[in-house]
Amino acid sequence: MGASPARRRSPPIDEPAFHAWLADHLPAGRTGRLPLGDDAADLTPRRGSVGIATTDTLVEGTHFLARSPPGAIGAAATNVSLSDLASKGAEPAGILLAIVLPPGTPAKWPQRLVAGAEAAAAREGAHVIGGDTKPGPVRTVVSTAIGWARPDRLPPRSGARPGDVLVVTGTVGRGGGAAEELRRRGPVPDVLARLLEVHPRVAAGRVLAAYAHAMLDTSDGVADAAQLLAAASRVRVVVDEPSLPLASGVRKLPEGRRRAAAFFGGDYELLAALAPGDLAAARRGVVATGTPLAAVGRVERGRGAVLATAAGQVSMPEGGWRPFRTSGRRRN
Amino acid sequence: MGASPARRRSPPIDEPAFHAWLADHLPAGRTGRLPLGDDAADLTPRRGSVGIATTDTLVEGTHFLARSPPGAIGAAATNVSLSDLASKGAEPAGILLAIVLPPGTPAKWPQRLVAGAEAAAAREGAHVIGGDTKPGPVRTVVSTAIGWARPDRLPPRSGARPGDVLVVTGTVGRGGGAAEELRRRGPVPDVLARLLEVHPRVAAGRVLAAYAHAMLDTSDGVADAAQLLAAASRVRVVVDEPSLPLASGVRKLPEGRRRAAAFFGGDYELLAALAPGDLAAARRGVVATGTPLAAVGRVERGRGAVLATAAGQVSMPEGGWRPFRTSGRRRN
Numbered sequence: 001m002g003a004s005p006a007r008r009r010s011p012p013i014d015e016p017a018f019h020a021w022l023a024d025h026l027p028a029g030r031t032g033r034l035p036l037g038d039d040a041a042d043l044t045p046r047r048g049s050v051g052i053a054t055t056d057t058l059v060e061g062t063h064f065l066a067r068s069p070p071g072a073i074g075a076a077a078t079n080v081s082l083s084d085l086a087s088k089g090a091e092p093a094g095i096l097l098a099i100v101l102p103p104g105t106p107a108k109w110p111q112r113l114v115a116g117a118e119a120a121a122a123r124e125g126a127h128v129i130g131g132d133t134k135p136g137p138v139r140t141v142v143s144t145a146i147g148w149a150r151p152d153r154l155p156p157r158s159g160a161r162p163g164d165v166l167v168v169t170g171t172v173g174r175g176g177g178a179a180e181e182l183r184r185r186g187p188v189p190d191v192l193a194r195l196l197e198v199h200p201r202v203a204a205g206r207v208l209a210a211y212a213h214a215m216l217d218t219s220d221g222v223a224d225a226a227q228l229l230a231a232a233s234r235v236r237v238v239v240d241e242p243s244l245p246l247a248s249g250v251r252k253l254p255e256g257r258r259r260a261a262a263f264f265g266g267d268y269e270l271l272a273a274l275a276p277g278d279l280a281a282a283r284r285g286v287v288a289t290g291t292p293l294a295a296v297g298r299v300e301r302g303r304g305a306v307l308a309t310a311a312g313q314v315s316m317p318e319g320g321w322r323p324f325r326t327s328g329r330r331r332n
Numbered sequence: 333m334g335a336s337p338a339r340r341r342s343p344p345i346d347e348p349a350f351h352a353w354l355a356d357h358l359p360a361g362r363t364g365r366l367p368l369g370d371d372a373a374d375l376t377p378r379r380g381s382v383g384i385a386t387t388d389t390l391v392e393g394t395h396f397l398a399r400s401p402p403g404a405i406g407a408a409a410t411n412v413s414l415s416d417l418a419s420k421g422a423e424p425a426g427i428l429l430a431i432v433l434p435p436g437t438p439a440k441w442p443q444r445l446v447a448g449a450e451a452a453a454a455r456e457g458a459h460v461i462g463g464d465t466k467p468g469p470v471r472t473v474v475s476t477a478i479g480w481a482r483p484d485r486l487p488p489r490s491g492a493r494p495g496d497v498l499v500v501t502g503t504v505g506r507g508g509g510a511a512e513e514l515r516r517r518g519p520v521p522d523v524l525a526r527l528l529e530v531h532p533r534v535a536a537g538r539v540l541a542a543y544a545h546a547m548l549d550t551s552d553g554v555a556d557a558a559q560l561l562a563a564a565s566r567v568r569v570v571v572d573e574p575s576l577p578l579a580s581g582v583r584k585l586p587e588g589r590r591r592a593a594a595f596f597g598g599d600y601e602l603l604a605a606l607a608p609g610d611l612a613a614a615r616r617g618v619v620a621t622g623t624p625l626a627a628v629g630r631v632e633r634g635r636g637a638v639l640a641t642a643a644g645q646v647s648m649p650e651g652g653w654r655p656f657r658t659s660g661r662r663r664n
Contacts (some may be wrong), residue, residue, distance in 0.1 A: 032380065035564070037414040039388035039548050042486065045377040053385075054372035055428040055476055057470035084371040098430070098474040132474075136391035142430040142464075144387055146370075154374065156366050190535065207502070208656070214498040216371050232367070242554040275512050 006037050010106035015133065018038055021111055026118055028094075028129040034274055041129035042092050054084035060139040061324060064196060070109045071116030072196040073141060078120040078128075079137035079198035081145035086202045087152055088218040089209020090147035092126035097143055100136040113141065118286035124202045152156050153209040159215035160273035166297035167208075167279070168245070169201045169286060174264020177249020179323040180257070195323055198268045203289035211282040212272035221265035221319035225296070226305035229271065236302030237273075240315070241309045245294045248286040255298065265321035273299050342438035347465065353443055355394035358450055360426075360459040361425020367654060373462035375426050381480035386416035388533075393656060396528060397519055402420035402441045403448030404528040405473060410452040410460075412551065413477035415600040418534045419549040420486055422479035422540020424458035429475055430467035445473065456534045487542040491548035492605035498629035499611070500577070500603050501533045505553050507598020512589070513656040527655055528598045537602055537622035543614040544604035546631040553597035553651035558629070558637035561603060569605075569632030571648070573641045577626045597653035605631050 019037050021117055026036055033042045045051065058064055060079050079097050085092050099116055110133065116129045126147070178194045179294040185191050201217075208215060214233055222239060230237040241259075250261045274282055279295060286293040297308070306313045351369050358368055366372045378385065383640070388409065390396060396405050410427050417424050422523055429449055431442055442465065450460045510526045517523050533549075538549060550557040554571060562569040573591075582593045606614055611627060618625040629640070638645045 033483060033486055034420065036492055038489050038564075040384045040422070041418040042420075043383040043385065043482070044481075044483075045381075045383055049377075051377055051383055051478065052372045053375065053376040053426065053428055053476070053478055055430045055431060055462065055474070057430045057464050057466040057468075057474070059432055059466055062467055086373040088366065088374075090372070094385065094474060096385055097370070098387045098389045099389055100389060100472060131388065132387050132389050133390040134391055135394055136389075136470060136472065137393070138468060138470045138472075140432060140468065140470075140472055142387070144428060144430075144476040144479065146383065146385055149374070151374075151376075152367060154365055155497070157370050158367055193449050232370075242474070287458075 010105045010108035013101060013110055015176035015212050018105065018110060018133065025115065026128055028127040028170040035323055039204050041094060043320060049315060050151045051330050052088050052090040052147045052149045053083055053144065054081050055144040056080045058141045062078045065192060067187065068105045068192045068196060070112040072149045072193045074113035074116030074182040074198035076122040076198055077141045077143035078117040079200045081143040081193060082124055082200035082202060082221065083198060083217045085145050085147040086200050086205030087215050088149055089147040089318055090208050091206065092124045092145060092147040092202060094129035094146045095121045095143060096125055097128060097131035097141065099133045100133065100138065100140040102137055103132065111290040117307060124200065153217040154163045155209055155212040157214055157216045157229055158175045160229055160235050160299045162188035162235055162300040164213055164273035165276045166237060166239065166273055166314060168197065168269050168295055168296050169204045169291050170246040170269045172244045172267060173250035173262035174247040175321055176261030176264030179264050180249060180253060180261050182323050186191060187241065200268065201270045201291055202287045204258040204291040205284035207289060208270060208272050208282060211274045211278040213274060217290045218269045218271050219265065219281050221263045221267055222271060223263040224265060227316055229273065230303065230305045236300040237297060237305040238300060239297040239305065239307050243294060243296045245292060259317055263294065263319045264316040271285060337520045342440035344436045344602060344604065345439045345442055350442060350465065354446065357370060357447065358460055360461040360528055363559040364461060371611065372427060374624060375478060378480040381479060382483045384417055384479045384481045385476065386413050386422050387474060387476040387481040388471045390410045393519050397656065399522045401521065402444040402527060404525045406445035406448030407452040408528035408530055409473045411447040411532045412474040414456055414532035414534060415530060415549045415551065416442065417477050417479040418532050418537030419547050419602055420481055421538050423538065424456045424503060424534060426461035426478045427453045427458055429463035431463065431465045432470065432472040434469055435464065435467045452467060456532065479509065487547040488546040488664040489546055489548045489561055489564035491566050492561055494631055494632045494633045496545055496605035496631040497608045497611050498569060498571065498605055498631060499586035499625050500554060500601050500628050501536045501623050501625055502601045503579040504576045504599060505582035505594035506579040507653055508593030508596030509579045511596050512581060512585060512593050514655050532600065533602045533623055536618045536623040538600060539617035540604050540614060540619060543606045543610040545606060546602040547602055550599040550601045550603050552593045552597055552653060553596065554603060554649035555595040556597060557603045557616060557646040560609055560646055562637040564637065566635065569637040570654055571629040571639050572647040573639050575626060577624060591649055595651045597651045619655040
C-alpha cells in the first residue's frame with residue numbers, strides 16, 4: 001500500500017527524538033562506559049600510546065550546498081578529520097559531531113548525516129561517540145576525531161631533512177577533477193556527492209609513520225602541502241611535475257587547465273618526507289594496504305617549495321579549494 | 333604619541349598571520365610532541381585513566397551577539413565544555429576550537445577569542461592545543477574538551493538509585509539572573525559578558541565523582557537536569573524548592589518571576605545523586621574546593637521529576653536558555 005505523501009514527509013528535528021534515534025542507531029551507546037547522550041564520552045587509551053585529536057569544519061555555501069546529500073556531508077566531515085589522524089599515523093577511535101541546523105530542518109537530515117559519519121568512522125575502526133546539536137541560520141558540521149598513536153612514530157610537519165625523498169599516496173588532483181566536473185555539469189546530485197568524497201589514508205599513514213621524518217595531508221592540494229612542509233621544516237621542497245600520479249579526471253584535461261586542477265585541493269592524500277634508503281620498504285608496506293605510493297620530489301637545503309616542470313623550475317601554483325566561490329576573496 | 337586611528341584599526345583575519353600569532357601566544361606549541369599548527373595535536377594519557385571528550389557549540393544570535401566581547405565568547409565556549417568534563421569527574425587536558433568567521437573579520441577578534449579560551453583552559457590546568465578556522469556567514473565557535481578520568485569514578489547520568497539524596501554545587505538561577513538583567517538593562521557590554529560567564533566546577537566534580545551514583549551539569553538549569561537525570565536513571569526525582577540555593581540576582585526578584593528565572597538555565601553547576609551516608613563527606617570535600625554544596629531533593633521509585641513547593645508538588649517548570657529569542661520556537 002505504501003505511505004501517503006504526507007506520512008513520507010519527515011517531521012522537523014526535535015532534540016529528544018533525535019537523541020532517542022541516536023541511542024538506537026549508534027553502536028557507541030552499547031560499547032562505552034558512559035551511555036551515548038551523556039554529558040561526555042569515554043575512550044580507553046591504547047597501552048603506551050598518546051592521544052591524537054583534530055577538528056574540522058564544513059559550512060554550507062563553502063564546503064557543501066543545501067542540496068548536497070546529508071549522508072555524504074557526514075561522511076566528509078568524518079573523513080576529513082580521519083585524514084588528519086592518518087597524517088600522524090594514528091589509529092582512529094572516536095568521532096564527536098557538532099551540528100548547527102536551522103530550526104525546522106527535517107528530522108531525517110541529521111539522521112542521514114550521522115549515519116554517513118558513523119559508516120565512515122566504522123570503516124576505519126572508529127565510532128561516533130558524541131556530539132552536540134544547536135539551532136542556527138547556517139548548516140555547519142564540526143567533526144572532532146580522536147585516536148591513538150605510538151609516541152615514537154609521530155611524524156610532525158617540521159621534520160623533513162635535506163636529502164629526503166618526497167612521497168605522496170594515491171593520486172594528485174582528485175578534488176580538482178571533481179571541481180572541473182562541477183564547472184561542466186553544474187551542481188547535480190552525483191557531482192555534489194563526489195565533491196564530498198574523501199578517502200582517509202589511515203592504513204597507509206600507519207605504515208608511513210614508521211619511516212616518515214615529516215608528514216601531513218594534502219587537504220588543500222600537493223602544492224599547498226609542499227609549501228607548508230617546507231615552511232615548517234625550514235627546507236626547500238622540489239616537486240617533480242612529471243612524476244605526479246594525476247587523477248584520471250585531471251589527466252585528460254586540456255594542458256592549460258591541467259596544472260590548476262592538479263593543485264586545486266581537496267585531495268586528502270598523504271605527503272611525506274623520508275630517507276631515500278627507506279623508500280622501497282615504505283612503498284611495499286603502503287601498497288600492501290591497497291594504496292599506491294609515488295616518489296614525487298626531494299627535500300633540499302634552502303627555503304620554499306618549487307615545481308620542477310619539463311621547462312624548468314617554476315613557483316608553486318596557488319591551491320585553495322573554493323568550488324562554490326561564495327566565501328570572499330580567500331579561504332581564511 | 334600613540335598610534336593613529338588608522339593604525340589602531342585591526343586588519344582583517346588572514347590564516348597564515350593568525351597561525352603565527354597562535355604559535356607565539358599559546359603555550360601548547362612549546363609543550364606537546366607535535367608543534368601547534370600541525371595536522372593534529374597530541375595528549376599523553378594519565379596512567380590508568382580513560383579519555384573523556386565532549387563538544388559544544390556557540391552560535392551568534394543564539395548564544396552571543398555581534399557585540400559580545402570575543403574574549404568572553406572564547407572563555408564561555410571553553411568553560412561550557414569544561415563543565416561537561418567536570419560532570420564526569422575528569423581532569424581537563426586539551427581544548428580544540430573550531431571557529432567560523434565572516435571573511436573580513438578584524439584579526440584581533442579571533443585573537444581575543446583564543447586568548448579568552450586559553451585563559452579559561454589554563455585556570456583548570458588545560459591548554460588550547462589545536463583548532464580550525466573557516467569562512468562562513470555566521471560567527472560560530474565549537475569547543476571540544478578532552479580530559480582524563482578514573483574509570484572507577486565515572487558517574488553517568490543513568491546511575492541514580494531510589495533513596496539517593498540530590499545535591500547541587502554553587503547556586504541555582506545564575507543564568508536566569510543574567511537574563512533578567514538583559515531584559516532590564518538591554519544588551520550593554522557588561523550584561524553581554526555576564527551572560528557568557530560560566531564557572532566550570534572541575535575541582536568539585538572530581539570530589540563528587542568519588543561518591544556520585546549519577547552526575548550531570550545544569551547547563552539548561554536544575555529543572556531540566558533533574559528531568560534528564562530521572563529519565564536516564566528511570567527513577568523519580570523530587571526537587572525541594574525551599575532548599576534551592578538561589579543566586580542573588582534571582583532571590584531578590586518579585587515572586588512571580590523568581591521561579592522562571594531560577595530554572596531559566598545557563599547555570600553550569602553540577603547536579604548529583606549520592607547515598608545519604610556519603611553526603612557529609614562529599615560536602616566537606618566539595619566545600620574544601622571553594623564551592624558550596626546543597627542537598628536539594630531526593631530520588632524515589634517511579635518516573636519523572638517534580639518540584640516540591642511550600643504549596644505541594646507541581647510539575648517542573650520549563651527551562652531553556654533563550655535570552656536573545658532569535659532561534660525560532662524551540663531549542664533543538
